[in-house]
Amino acid sequence: MSEKKTNRRDFLFTATYAVGAVGVGATIWPMIDQMNPDASVKALASTEVDVSAVNPGKTITVLWRGKPVFIRRRTQDEIAEARSVNLEDLKHPEKDEDRAANPEWLVMLGVCTHLGCVPLDQKGEYNGWFCPCHGSHYDISGRIRKGPAPTNMEIPKYEFVNANTIKIG
């Protein structure tokens, strides 16, 4: 016992700890992963919306994955305003062209990027949205202009199935 040498017993200890750690990890992971979205939640991943009744200057709100999605049909003035903004004035610089491929339609998650409240339509200092929870102001492109929110409101994956129908997700 005087010599410090790696012997059979040390090897067995290390091997036992390693197998034990893998076993504990493999047992705990299902307990953690069960809290992630389940198959039925994931199955509701896309929604189709008929937008034929939306007039220019109006916003409709639809529910997608339990979250509100704003679909705004913008007026020509609003489009001009959104596109004229100097990108250097923005906290999270994004071109309106990148946010609304079809300039008339702005489709975005109606969720404030600060702490998840639903901003109010046509409110705030930039004629866009205003979050009543902690005072974030968004412009008519849904970009953050003032307040604690770190980023612009998110644009979900969507496509026009035909002229009147948007598929979100």
Next chain:
Amino acid sequence: MSDHEYTPKSKFGKWFNDRLPLLTLANHLTDYPTPKNLNYWWTFGGILTFCLITQIVTGLVLAMHYIAHADMAFDSVEHIMRDVNYGWLIRYIHANGASMFFLAVYIHIFRSLFYGSYKAPREIIWIIGIIIYLLMMAAAFLGYVLPWGQMSFWGATVITNLFSAIPLVGEGIVTWLWGGYSVDNPTLTRFFTLHYLIPFLILGLVVLHIWALHVPGNNNPVGIDIKKPSKDTVPFHPYIVIKDGFALLMFMIVFAFFVFYTPNILGHADNYIEANPLVTPAHIVPEWYLLPFYAILRSVPDKLLGVVAMLSAILILAALPWLDTSKIRSAVFRPLYRQFYWILVADVLILGYVGAMPAEGLYLLVARVATAYYFLHFLVILPVLGWKEKTLPIPLSITEPILGGSPNLATAKNKESLNK
């Protein structure tokens, strides 16, 4: 710890106690030597135990009638209020009981701050207490979500979104907490489970809290160690039991006032509207007991730093035994600390007030100043004060200032000047 060995009188008692020394424990608890100068601020430990038991008992009963499902939770709460025999009473006790619990815990914490109860050798008691306080906040938040009203839903949304401030993994954590892409039924069911679990965790920690307390014994208003053997102590029973019992009665009068006369004043009217994921209430505020921390969160214009500041404001308390460098425990003998103590009390009250107001204009400015002062108190004032402050001479024993005729003339004089 009582120093003498305890032997039960009866033969059966002796037989039982040799196998499981429960009677020794009971004897320790009744004979436990307690400083005889404890004032009424020391009765809140007992009051808090009462609050915990009340919440557990009323909660158990509510759980027999409540349904944790997004489509049924709101209606089941109204069912409890209207149909269940005495359901209104039990729910109002449970809802107001949370507020009473926090009222008592804040008094308990500020008592500790005034008399330096967190200092050596009581650091572990203090840290266990902070963990209990954190768990209380978690339990209160989770419980507030269960009625599935508008404030429940949006409070849950805002608080869970705090985790999205964590870089890289934040969004994943939030989705994991929700069990979906928004606060929804999976969120409600797990919140109910955790709300049920936490009080029992608190109960376990309370046992540790009291165990750790019974090692060095109670601190006291003079803040000096008890001389053993001496006449500085009285047995817990009947002296402290009676005193705690009287204070508890007074506390229950306040409790009953809220339950019977104004059961909804501490809540929000918005929570009597069923949760609607499409509409956020115009003004979201947490319950009153979380407002100071909410004010700190909102006073920082950056999302991540705001969350960090809020958590730090709570966790900084755990480091208090080492931030306060003064060897003198009680503020009675610390003339400068005493003033800063009251400024801190005012600061926290101001934070609570601005936390309930909209985060704009003057309110925001006040919140920022008060937040800065809060951290200044713990990180700068307390450490510096320990070195700079000229403290008053402390008495030789607890009995000395009471009996007078002290050999220490300066102490006697100080006592007179304090009484004026």
